[in-house]
Amino acid sequence: MEELLGRAWWMLALRGAAGILFGLVALFWPGLTLLLLVAMFAVYALIGGVGAVSGAIRHRAIRSDWWIPLLLGLCSIAAGLIAVAAPGVTALVLIAVMGGNAIVTGVLDLIAGVRLKRRGRNEWLLFFIGILSVLFGAFVLLAPGAGAIALVWMISTYAMVTGVMLLVLGLGARNWRPALRDGQNVPLHS
Secondary structure, three states: OHHHHHHOHHHHHHHHHHHHHHHHHHHHOOOOOHHHHHHHHHHHHHHHHHHHHHHHHHOOOOOOOOHHHHHHHHHHHHHHHHHHHOOOOOHHHHHHHHHHHHHHHHHHHHHHHHHHHOOOOOHHHHHHHHHHHHHHHHHHHHOOOOOHHHHHHHHHHHHHHHHHHHHHHHHHHHHHOOEEEOOEEEOOOO
């Protein structure tokens, strides 16, 4: 998992940047209509999903657990496509899609964190992101009657916090990939 994330660090950084952008736009534009919120969520989910799928497929030969980011990406793409296919969905259905997506991606981030823990890397970020995602998803599903503005603020905060953490994790993972010098594996940093 370490080498896969080291080679596909950009996948984490892209997910993080998309989350930050989505969160900032939602936060600074609180008068969003439900349709625009659906479109923003769809773009966020599709960008993150395509990045994860692309990274997993490109680096599937590195390790046997490449399926974790692939599954994560497919879940995000599915959530984005549902939002695109049915833009007039009710607020409760949108909340259920977002909550379900957050729970599934959170569980998959926790699995990836467990696999990274064996390497002694910054797995705590994936654990924190995974726990935050599961808690966010559960809260959204348990309290669907929250007001539209409160929902926008909650979603934007969640997207920005997890986005920052994923961006930090992705940028840090750049140094996890071993470089080949003189036929030997050596770290990128001294």
